[in-house]
Amino acid sequence: AKHKGKSAYAHFAPEMTEVSHERLQMESRLRRAIELKELELYYQPIVHTDSGNLVAVEALLRWNNPTMGMVMPDRFIPLAEETGLIIPIGEWVLEVACKAAVEWKEIAGRNIGISVNVSPRQFRDPRFTDAVMQALDNSGLEAEQLELEITERLILDNSIETAEILRLLDREGIRLSVDDFGTGYSALSYLKSYPFDTLKIDKSFVQDVMKEPEDASLVRAIINMAHSLGLRVIAEGVEDEPQTHFLKAEGCDFSQGYFYSRPLPATEFEAWLKTNQRV
C-alpha cells in the first residue's frame, strides 16, 4: 500500500482544537481507506442528448466508512487534496475506472467512454501522466475512451507545466474536458491555446434554464461558442424533461443528470445498461 501524504500533524499540532482533532481522525481513516477497500466508484451515464443513447460514464467516488457511513466526495476530496492522499486515491480511481470501461465494452458490444475527475494536486504531481498511462496499459483501454475532467480553476494558474501536461495527454489521444465550465471567472483565451475536446456546463446554469432567462442565454451562448471552437458540450445536472427539450433545441451534444440516471454502483449500472440500452 502507498502512504505518500505528509502527516497533518505538521500543520495542526499547535492548536489542537476539536475541529482539527476530527480532521486528524478523518485523515487517518482516509489513509487506510484504499487498503480496507472502503472506496467505491459510482457511475453516472452521459447520454447523447438527441437519442438518449449512452456514450460515456462519469466515475464518481464514494467512501464507505464503517463509522461515518457513506461519505460524499465534497466532504473528503478537499482533505485528500490538502494531505496529498489524493495522489494514491486518484491512481486507484484511474485503475478501477479504466478496467470497468473495458468490462462494459464487452457487455454492450461497443465502446463506452469513461470520464475521470482529476484534482489540481493530482494533476501537478510529477507522476500523474505515468499513472494515467499505467491505468490504460493495465486495463487495455484505448486512450480515446478515457476523458479526464479538469476544472476551470486548475487551468487558471496558466503555468507552462499545465500546458505541457495537457498537450502530452492530448498527443496520447486521451480526451480532455473542462469541468464546471462557467464557474471559474476565467478568461476564455485558454480554450484557444489548450487542447480541450469538451466543455461541461456547470449544473448551476442548467438547473434554472426554464426559470431564469439569463441562465438560458448563458447556456445557449456556451453551446454556440463551444461549437464554433470545435468543442463538444455536455450539460450536467439535467433533472427534468423540459430541460432536455431546451438542450435538444439548442444543439447540446451530451447530457448527464438525475433525469437519465443517478450515479450508480457498478452492478446497478450494469443492470441499467442492460435495460436501457437494449444490449
Ligand code: C2E
Ligand atoms: P462534479 O465532477 O461536478 O460531479 C457532478 C456532481 O453532480 C456529482 O456529485 C453528481 O452526483 C452530481 N449530479 C449528477 N447529476 C445531478 C443532477 O441531476 N442534479 C444534481 N443536483 N446533482 C447531480 P458527487 O458525486 O457528490 O461529486 C461531487 C464532486 O466531487 C464532483 O463534482 C467532483 O468534483 C468531485 N469528485 C467526485 N469523484 C471524484 C474523483 O474520483 N476524483 C476527484 N478528484 N474528484 C472527484
Ligand code: CA
Ligand atoms: Ca466531473
Ligand code: CA
Ligand atoms: Ca484532445
Ligand code: CA
Ligand atoms: Ca461538474
